[in-house]
Amino acid sequence: MNQGPLDRSRFEAIESYVLGSMGPDERARFEEELTVDASLRAEVDLQRENIRAVELGGLTRMLKTISEEQGTGEEGWRANAWKQRMKYAAVIALVLSVSLWLLRPPANERLFAQHFVADPGLPVAMSATDDHTFQDAMVAFKLGDHAEARSKWLPLLQADPNNDTLRYYIANASLALHEPAPAIPFLESLARDPSSAFMKKAQWYLFLAYVDAGDVAKARAVPLDDDATYGERVRAIKGQLD
Amino acid sequence: MRALYSTHLPAVKRYVLQNGGTGNDAQDMFQEAMTVLWMSVKEGRLVPDTDPGGFLYRVAKNKWLDVVRSAAHRHMKVVHDDRALDHGTDVVDDIEERIVRLRDVYDKLDDKCRKVLDQFYFERKDLATIAEGMGVEEESIRTIKYRCMMKLRAFRKAISGEDRNEA
Numbered sequence: 404m405n406q407g408p409l410d411r412s413r414f415e416a417i418e419s420y421v422l423g424s425m426g427p428d429e430r431a432r433f434e435e436e437l438t439v440d441a442s443l444r445a446e447v448d449l450q451r452e453n454i455r456a457v458e459l460g461g462l463t464r465m466l467k468t469i470s471e472e473q474g475t476g477e478e479g480w481r482a483n484a485w486k487q488r489m490k491y492a493a494v495i496a497l498v499l500s501v502s503l504w505l506l507r508p509p510a511n512e513r514l515f516a517q518h519f520v521a522d523p524g525l526p527v528a529m530s531a532t533d534d535h536t537f538q539d540a541m542v543a544f545k546l547g548d549h550a551e552a553r554s555k556w557l558p559l560l561q562a563d564p565n566n567d568t569l570r571y572y573i574a575n576a577s578l579a580l581h582e583p584a585p586a587i588p589f590l591e592s593l594a595r596d597p598s599s600a601f602m603k604k605a606q607w608y609l610f611l612a613y614v615d616a617g618d619v620a621k622a623r624a625v626p627l628d629d630d631a632t633y634g635e636r637v638r639a640i641k642g643q644l645d
Numbered sequence: 646m647r648a649l650y651s652t653h654l655p656a657v658k659r660y661v662l663q664n665g666g667t668g669n670d671a672q673d674m675f676q677e678a679m680t681v682l683w684m685s686v687k688e689g690r691l692v693p694d695t696d697p698g699g700f701l702y703r704v705a706k707n708k709w710l711d712v713v714r715s716a717a718h719r720h721m722k723v724v725h726d727d728r729a730l731d732h733g734t735d736v737v738d739d740i741e742e743r744i745v746r747l748r749d750v751y752d753k754l755d756d757k758c759r760k761v762l763d764q765f766y767f768e769r770k771d772l773a774t775i776a777e778g779m780g781v782e783e784e785s786i787r788t789i790k791y792r793c794m795m796k797l798r799a800f801r802k803a804i805s806g807e808d809r810n811e812a
Contacts, residue, residue: 411791454766455796458758459744460751461767462683466676469650539689546686550769593689
């Protein structure tokens, strides 16, 4: 590892590479540099490690929050304490209700949140080494770690840009992250590709992506109203769009 | 994450309660197991076809057995101990050691750094969103992020220097 300072542009280039957000040309150049520069390889490893430490810290915090939300299930509630808490519960509930009403998200985002369920994913099986990264990402996807899944799939898509499975699941991960913009181009091409096994599902998720993005005109134009699987839900959502 | 938690915690809790623990103990063991599962996925070390529920139960159970066997709990009798059948997980041991090392790194950060870095690297928010949430300019967040990561880098550099001196 280089013991000297690391300037910001170099740091951000390494960060972009580690996070999988580097463009294909830049990535190719960077990887070429990696093959000949041991010091750069060490910096990449170090930064990957530090980012992992931060992610771990975030996970620990999230687990603590979930634990607090769910309670411990201990028999610790004393009757008096319970009565004491109950005195304030109605007031708190009222304040929360009013706050939630005032702070509620726009109608289109609420409709999206109400109807979006991420694709259950593909079965993960033992397979050839070529598929290992894909399968890792699929496990992450199934565990709800959509950002991780997407960051692992994106480099695979660069190598195989016409792979409809990758495009479909990357789009699905983006929607799960509430990021309709990067999902829409993938879903638009899949939704009009009759040779793709994902065509019908892509039309449904494209519809939801337009809803989430607030593009009511495009959402209304998605022709799923009479679809046996999605028609009822599509009609109900369209009826509630502004 | 929440779904995994609510689906698989009850089995762990049942085991810990049967073996002298409390609900809080069960939560602690389960959170550690969730961390091991998450890290295994991140590092690509989870065997394909692994059942997450079985994995969580096995790791949490073994962790509780470690606690039970510690000095403070020697008087307890373990009701179900088929550890010999299901331990065998060098990978899990490696992952646990790695978690300890990474937590040590994270502990070096102050609250401000944690707040910015968590949002950027864990929640994957963009700089503009973080800046808006904290009421500062995007460029400030970019600078804070860089400086905080450089603190971690310096810490690691110091550690590697100590390792060399010891060697």
